[in-house]
Amino acid sequence: MPLQVLDHTTRTKHPFQPVREGHAGLYTCGLTVQDDPHLGHMFAFVACDMIRRYLGHLGYEVTHVQNFTDIDDKIIQRARREGRDWRQVAQRNIDRYHEAAAALAIQPAHHYPRVTDHVDDIIAMVERLIARGHAYASGGDVYFRVRSYDDYGRLSGRDLDQMRAGVRVEVDDRKQDPLDFTLWKRSADDEPGWDSPWGRGRPGWHIECSAMATRYLGPHFDFHGGGRDLLFPHHENELAQGCCATGEPYANHWLHNGLLYLGNTKMSKSDGNFLAMDVLLDKHPAAELRFFLLNAHFRSQLDFSPQRLAESAAAYQRLRRGAERLHRAAADAGQDTGDRVPEGLLSAPGGRLAQAVDARRRGFFACMDDDFNSGGAIGELFGLVRDLNQYLTATGDRGLDPAPLTAARDLIDEADAILGLFPGGLDLVAADPDAVPEAIRSLVDERDHARQARDFARADALRDRIEAEGYSVEDGPHGSTVRRAERTA
Ligand SMILES: [Zn+2]
Numbered sequence: 001m002p003l004q005v006l007d008h009t010t011r012t013k014h015p016f017q018p019v020r021e022g023h024a025g026l027y028t029c030g031l032t033v034q035d036d037p038h039l040g041h042m043f044a045f046v047a048c049d050m051i052r053r054y055l056g057h058l059g060y061e062v063t064h065v066q067n068f069t070d071i072d073d074k075i076i077q078r079a080r081r082e083g084r085d086w087r088q089v090a091q092r093n094i095d096r097y098h099e100a101a102a103a104l105a106i107q108p109a110h111h112y113p114r115v116t117d118h119v120d121d122i123i124a125m126v127e128r129l130i131a132r133g134h135a136y137a138s139g140g141d142v143y144f145r146v147r148s149y150d151d152y153g154r155l156s157g158r159d160l161d162q163m164r165a166g167v168r169v170e171v172d173d174r175k176q177d178p179l180d181f182t183l184w185k186r187s188a189d190d191e192p193g194w195d196s197p198w199g200r201g202r203p204g205w206h207i208e209c210s211a212m213a214t215r216y217l218g219p220h221f222d223f224h225g226g227g228r229d230l231l232f233p234h235h236e237n238e239l240a241q242g243c244c245a246t247g248e249p250y251a252n253h254w255l256h257n258g259l260l261y262l263g264n265t266k267m268s269k270s271d272g273n274f275l276a277m278d279v280l281l282d283k284h285p286a287a288e289l290r291f292f293l294l295n296a297h298f299r300s301q302l303d304f305s306p307q308r309l310a311e312s313a314a315a316y317q318r319l320r321r322g323a324e325r326l327h328r329a330a331a332d333a334g335q336d337t338g339d340r341v342p343e344g345l346l347s348a349p350g351g352r353l354a355q356a357v358d359a360r361r362r363g364f365f366a367c368m369d370d371d372f373n374s375g376g377a378i379g380e381l382f383g384l385v386r387d388l389n390q391y392l393t394a395t396g397d398r399g400l401d402p403a404p405l406t407a408a409r410d411l412i413d414e415a416d417a418i419l420g421l422f423p424g425g426l427d428l429v430a431a432d433p434d435a436v437p438e439a440i441r442s443l444v445d446e447r448d449h450a451r452q453a454r455d456f457a458r459a460d461a462l463r464d465r466i467e468a469e470g471y472s473v474e475d476g477p478h479g480s481t482v483r484r485a486e487r488t489a
Contacts, residue, residue, distance in 0.1 A: 003058060003369045005253045006299070008155055013371055018222055019252065024060040025221030026052055027213040027251065028109070029230055032069040032205075033093035034078045037100050038275045039289065039304065040227075040260035046290055047257040047298035048225040049106040051372050053418050065216045066109040067209060068094055070116050071192060071202055086192060087116075100277035103286040105423035113212040115203060119194045122203045122211040125245050126183045126196075134244040138174040140186030140199045146179040149240045155254065156232040181237055183207045206237035210245065213238075219246035225255040228299075255372075258301040275304070284313065287423055291316040294419055296375035315452075316421075318445055319378075322385030323412045324426045325438050329392065330409040331428075333400035341401045349394035350401030356387035357408045364415060374419055381415055384408060386449065389442035393465075396439050436482050440471050444482045447473065 004013040018024055028048045031037060048064070055062050069075075070090040079086035094114075101108075115122070126142050129135035134148045146152050146160070153160050160179070167178040182204035187193030193200040203211075213221065219242065226235065235254060242250030262275075280289060292312045296302060333340050341347050346354060360380045367376030388408060395401075416422050436444075447462035466473050472485040 001366065001369055004371055006371050007252075008254050016222075016253075018060065019218075019220050022059070022061055024055045024062045024223065025217035026055070026062060026064045026223040026225065027209070027217055027221065028064070028066040028224075029209055029226035029234065030066040030068050030112070031093070031097055032072050032074065033090045033097070034072065034074040035093060036276045036278060037093075037097050038277060039280060039293075040275065042100060042104060042277060042289075043260055043293050043298075043302060044225060044227045044257050045101060045106055046104055046293045047372075048255065049104075050294055050298070050374050050419060051223065051225070051255060052107065053420065054368055054372060057414070057418050063111075063217060064107075064109040065111045065113065065213065067212050068097075068112060068114045069205065069208065070094065070114045072205065076191060096278065100281070103277075103281050104290050105286070105420040111216050113216065115208045115212075118208065118212050118215065119203065121215050122207055123184075123194075123196050125207060125211045125214075125241070128245045129183065129241065132244060134240075135183055136176065137184075137198045138176075140201060141174060141182060142184035142198055143175055143180040144183050144237065144241060144244075145176065146181070146240070147177055149244055151243070152240050153236065155239050156236045158232065158236070181206065181233065183241070206234055207241055209234070209238045210241040210250070213251070214242060214246060219248035219250070221251055223253050223255055224251035225257070228256040228259055231256055255298070257298045258296075260302045260304050262304055284309070287320075287421065288313040288316050290423075291319075291378075291421060294374045294421075295378050297371070297373045299371070300375075315382075318448060319382060319385060320422065320426065321441070322382075322388060322445065323416075323422065324428060325392070325441065326385070326388050326405070326409050326412055327426055327428050328438065329388070329400060330402070330405040333402040333405045341399055343402070346401050346403065347395065347399055349391050350404055353387060353391040353401065354404035354407065357384065357404055357411060360384040360387065361407075361411050364411065368418065377415065378419070378421075381412065381421075384411065386446065389446050392439050392442045393446070436471060436484070440466060440469055440482060443469075444473055444480060448480055451475075 003016040005016045006012075007014050026048065028045065031041060045066070048066075052062050052064050068090070071086070075086050075090055079089045082089065126135060129144065130137065130142070133145070135142055135144050153163065163179060172178070184196060184198055184201050184207070185204055186199060186201045191202070193202055213224070224235070231254075239250050242248070292309055293302070295312060295315075341350055360383055363380040363383070364377045367373040367380065370376070443462055443466050447459050447466070450456075450459040450462060463473060466482065467485065470485050471482050473480050473482045
């Protein structure tokens with residue numbers, strides 16, 4: 001099954017067809033840099049990073065463009081409040097974005113265009129829109145003529161007449177229609193501005209993305225990412241501008257990630273700074289934050305609470321320990337100690353593991369091919385770790401089967417390259433011989449899993465097995481610890 005991607009106009013999934021054979025163009029709406037990035041912003045960037053990595057895995061040569069909105073009313077206001085130049089405020093927050101992105105193992109985009117470096121491209125696009133009858137100048141501003149574009153509203157599924165009925169009647173005789181939106185905005189004398197055919201001014205927000213996306217990716221490209229809150233009006237307007245200026249279809253697929261909710265409130269810049277990335281990264285390993293953002297379908301809503309993050313972190317550490325155990329077992333099985341199953345043969349547990357690994361591989365890629373369902377794919381990795389645990393508890397660390405262990409390890413490594421789960425690598429130092437054996441650790445992880453699934457009968461049975469092997473297990477709020485039982489002579 002080839003990669004299937006959601007199509008916004010039909011609301012169904014279709015096989016991905018690149019605009020240009022072997023290539024994939026991806027544009028992501030970047031930050032408006034009036035403030036530090038928070039976890040809600042980074043959700044979009046981590047999702048696009050996962051998508052970009054997967055397209056690369058499929059063999060596409062990806063060009064990824066992500067802009068910075070470095071001039072905007074909010075940046076000007078912020079600079080006034082701080083008594084600083086607006087360019088300093090923008091640069092500081094761009095630097096903070098790059099720090100957070102690097103910590104979250106987001107691969108750098110190929111281009112990071114800034115609005116202030118592309119004012120000429122923007123003016124050229126506005127001129128084309130005027131020449132084609134889709135825009136008009138009025139009192140130093142320029143507006144997009146919404147009624148000139150029949151498909152306006154199609155992306156977000158809105159009806160123009162209903163929208164018009166819902167618009168508050170504002171007295172604005174500069175606009176021909178209340179739905180018309182700004183392409184170019186006149187600047188007051190004390191505001192930043194650029195000379196243009198319509199006088200000194202600055203770009204409206206939506207036009208910048210159309211101008212920069214088409215500048216780097218051409219008038220027709222594959223993917224456009226950004227948060228769901230950008231669907232209307234930002235992306236609807238971007239699409240209208242792109243199509244009307246070039247006569248081409250603009251973006252084929254829109255990758256709207258769900259929003260991060262705090263309790264029942266969408267996260268926004270006014271929610272204080274406790275989810276600012278620098279605050280979060282002080283308290284949590286970046287890999288746990290990245291995992292939290294990827295462990296669901298990117299289009300679904302993500303509910304944040306400290307409790308949920310802690311549960312997610314415990315699950316992540318279980319996955320990580322499983323991946324490390326798998327690497328060690330595959331390495332041990334590769335050593336010719338006379339203790340392994342000979343080549344070409346499989347033990348009975350090894351045969352079961354081989355079948356399980358095949359099924360997990362199919363499951364992982366079926367999820368990724370299903371509109372980039374990273375959460376489903378991660379579920380298959382947890383399943384793989386459970387398969388491994390069952391195998392190790394059945395073989396007791398002896399008579400290891402190299403073939404299925406190597407296949408399982410390769411799947412974990414491929415998944416890591418696609419999802420970026422283990423930035424900085426796994427801890428593969430061979431376990432201390434006096435430490436708790438892997439077979440016991442497998443039982444403990446199995447038991448943690450049973451407890452989380454509220455299967456307490458199975459959890460109790462596993463505790464009995466652990467204790468029969470001479471170990472004790474203690475439960476904490478986010479997992480358990482195991483140690484060799486004190487001997488009572
Ligand atoms: Zn944008």
